[in-house]
Amino acid sequence: MAKRQSFAxxxxxxxxxxxxxxxxxxxxxxxxxxxxxxDAGAWKFRSANVGVCKCNQEEIYA
Ligand SMILES: [Zn+2]
Structure with missing residues (x-):
């Protein structure tokens, strides 16, 4: 049981x-x-994994 928990x-x-x-x-x-x-006037969602640290956290979370 303990093993199972650590795996989870x-x-x-x-x-x-x-x-x-x-x-x-x-x-x-x-x-x-x-x-x-x-350009066609449609909205698209683009997702990306962004690394956030002190340098850019204000931009990302603004
Ligand atoms: Zn940084």
């Missing part, structure tokens, strides 16, 4: 991080969805 803990932890070379804080990757207007 591991598999639910899908968040990966990296360290920013600029502010040396850990970047957290979040799925960032942006609405983009195409």
């Amino acid at each position: 803990d591991k598999s639910s932890k899908k968040v990966y991080t990296m360290t920013c070379p600029v502010c040396s804080e850990e970047k957290q990757f979040v799925k960032f969805v942006k609405a983009v207007k195409t």
Whole structure:
């Protein structure tokens, strides 16, 4: 039972991080969805995984 629980803990932890070379804080990757207007006038949603740290968190969460 204890083993099963630790396996569940591991598999639910899908968040990966990296360290920013600029502010040396850990970047957290979040799925960032942006609405983009195409030339035809239609809205499209583009999503990307963006690393967020002190350098750009204000832009992302604004
Ligand atoms: Zn940074």
